[in-house]
Amino acid sequence: MPTLHTYDYAVIRLVxxxxxxEFINVGVIISCPSAAYLQAAIEIDTARLHAFAPQLDQAAVQPWLDAIVAICRGEPDAGPIAQLPPRARFHFLTAKRSSVVQTSVTHVGRTSNPAGxxxxxxxxxVRTPR
Structure with a gap:
């Protein structure tokens, strides 16, 4: 029987x-400590974002979204938060904030395939339903 790992995730939103x-979902952050897994992914449907918020400058918020991914990866040039243990990085990134880039509350699940x-x-x- 495959090993089941408990994981937490939050949805990344543009507000x-x-x-x-009001918000549009643009990515996810996943933390699975038992599998040593912390990852974020951003996927923006530009046409949908423009229809939802034509005044929002995507280029202006892109560095903030890129920073989330870099912090999850622990990249050296992503600042001091990126050097914290993975679980602390997840908690920092999912902390409640009032800004254009936010995350949902965290949710819990179990999986045998954290990479999937x-x-x-x-x-x-995130993706528009087909």
Whole structure:
């Protein structure tokens, strides 16, 4: 029987007008400590984003989204947060904030394939249903 790992995930959102609390999902962050796995992925449907928030400058928020991915990877040039243990990085990235780039509350699941979670969650939570 395959080993089941408990994981946490949060959906990355763009909130163009924070006071309205409307958002569009653009990525996911996944933490699976028992498999030493922390990953984030961003996937923006530009046409959908423009239809949702034509005033939002995607180029202006892209560095913040890229920073999430870099922090998850622990890249040396991603700043001091990227040097923290993986679980601390996940908690930092998923902390509640009032900004254009936010994350959902964290959710918990179990999987035997942590590496397959990114694709699964992008399909389920970010991509436009087919």
């Amino acid at each position: 163009p007008r924070v006071e309205r609390e 979670l990114v694709e699964h969650l992008l399909e389920r939570m």
